[in-house]
Amino acid sequence: MIIYYSLTGHTKKLAQEIAKKTEDKLYEIQLDKPYKNNPLVLARFTKEKATGVIPTAHKIDIEDAVIYLGYPMWGGDMSLAMQGFLMANDLSGKHIKPFITSGTSTLKMSLKTLKKLAPDAMIDANFNSDML
Numbered sequence: 001m002i003i004y005y006s007l008t009g010h011t012k013k014l015a016q017e018i019a020k021k022t023e024d025k026l027y028e029i030q031l032d033k034p035y036k037n038n039p040l041v042l043a044r045f046t047k048e049k050a051t052g053v054i055p056t057a058h059k060i061d062i063e064d065a066v067i068y069l070g071y072p073m074w075g076g077d078m079s080l081a082m083q084g085f086l087m088a089n090d091l092s093g094k095h096i097k098p099f100i101t102s103g104t105s106t107l108k109m110s111l112k113t114l115k116k117l118a119p120d121a122m123i124d125a126n127f128n129s130d131m132l
């Protein structure tokens with residue numbers, strides 16, 4: 001299963017490319033209060049980051065053992081939408097293959113957060129979707 005968050009479409013495109021190769025099903029993360037793709041997103045994100053607010057996300061049934069987890073980097077870390085998803089959904093025992101899109105930030109910069117929010121998952125930190 002491929003689980004992703006995408007505000008402006010980059011991560012969605014990458015998720016779809018992975019789906020073509022692996023034939024896994026795609027799930028786009030749904031937030032109770034979605035971000036809007038406009039310049040105000042930066043103000044909302046900055047405020048949430050400053051106050052420690054993480055948006056709440058929908059809970060889903062996850063049967064697959066392998067989860068491709070895709071998110072954009074925001075503020076040098078995993079986007080808060082994905083953080084909200086991981087807080088709402090228990091990925092214990094799953095194999096997580098993370099992938100990101102960003103300007104310059106790297107996946108590595110988000111691994112601490114990923115490990116914190118999915119402490120009992122096996123994380124393939126060296127996953128590279130180009131290798132599929």
Ligand SMILES: Cc1cc2nc3c(=O)[nH]c(=O)nc-3n(C[C@H](O)[C@H](O)[C@H](O)COP(=O)(O)O)c2cc1C
Nearest residue numbers: 006007008009010011072074075076102103104105
């Ligand atoms: C609120 C916000 C914060 C961002 N912060 C970063 C950042 O810290 N580092 C970075 O490289 N890119 C940052 N970006 C750029 C996105 O990571 C990049 O455009 C990404 O591909 C967007 O993915 P999406 O189209 O799937 O939403 C930020 C974008 C937004 C909207």
